[in-house]
Amino acid sequence: MKSDSNKALVVLSGGQDSTTCLYWAIGRFGHGNVSAVTFDYGQRHRIEIDCAQEIAAAADVPHTILPIDSFAALGGDALTDSGIAVADIIDDETGLPNTFVPGRNLIFLTFAAALAWQRGIGNLVAGVAQTDYSGYPDCREETMQSLQETLRLGMESDIVIHSPLMHLSKKETIELAREVGGLEAMALTHTCYNGERPPCGECPACQLRAKGFDEAGVTDPLLTAP
């Protein structure tokens, strides 16, 4: 299958990282060549999907929402199971944060690759990073490289996975967002693990976000949004 190496599909979660990636992709591939996909996988906070829609609309790129109901059926993780409390804890047995859905990013990117295959799109862009996320093995560069090879073999494609944030700290991600013109869109993003808007400011996700903006010397547009 010959796909267009000028076209890119961005995995857009509604958070600041994937939003930065969306603007990075627009800069890299050109506005008319970029589209976005968001997965409706039963996340606890539906607000993330609303945010992704608003962000895609603001950036004026085609946007697909793809349902994945299997995670809820797999069950037992804090991000999709509302019966499990979110806490900044590490599971003693697995050594992973309890927000870990095994292989979640592998699933997301494989579905994104299937969508890209059907549309003849040659590039995937994902906001995964191994900095600050060392607990998530499906975010690491080595995993992404192996997945790219698997997708190429399994779909007979020449798909390229881009992860522009892979080695950036939160501070550097904010700086990149500013560089690619994505800072304003940060007002539309969602980060809070507790699903609050304005954000709770207390949960680990809010604190990590605040730290990034703080270190970059930038005011978070979300905090001053009307």
Added chain:
Amino acid sequence: MKSDSNKALVVLSGGQDSTTCLYWAIGRFGHGNVSAVTFDYGQRHRIEIDCAQEIAAAADVPHTILPIDSFAALGGDALTDSGIAVADIIDDETGLPNTFVPGRNLIFLTFAAALAWQRGIGNLVAGVAQTDYSGYPDCREETMQSLQETLRLGMESDIVIHSPLMHLSKKETIELAREVGGLEAMALTHTCYNGERPPCGECPACQLRAKGFDEAGVTDPLLTAP
């Protein structure tokens, strides 16, 4: 995550190949160590899922049915879209059979690996084969090896993917089924692309099945089933 290298999860589609794998796994890992998973992905013939249930019940192994609604949303393939006729044709542009869902087996095995991870199961068994299926890149040994590596990296696991049929012809698969005591269960399997029971005998899937039994000199139990 430490998983049990004595335990195996079989991806059971309800067809003859995965049923052979189920009995192979019981022989290899022991009856009490084997369980099965079937994906409810909007296949045109729901009878496949019923067959899988009957087969798992007959083999007396725990059975999970996991929904995947995303393929229907991705759309446009003959196995899930009832608006597209099934024919033994090759797509001119992609060179693949029109029953190809890009990356379908990658998705199935990644979900199966997630389930195995949650249950501490160290082995996956899949009825993929590159013989007779050269049109499906996600069935090839090279793809399976790459996927195993991706799953290990992405889930920090030591999962092993077994594909005992990889290099077997249909004839040899029938012989293996006989060897591992799975021949009787063939009466419960479903193969026909047209979803007929008794099978239509005309579609490419029925013809391939008949050829295998014919060459192995074995009467297909499905054809003499009451």
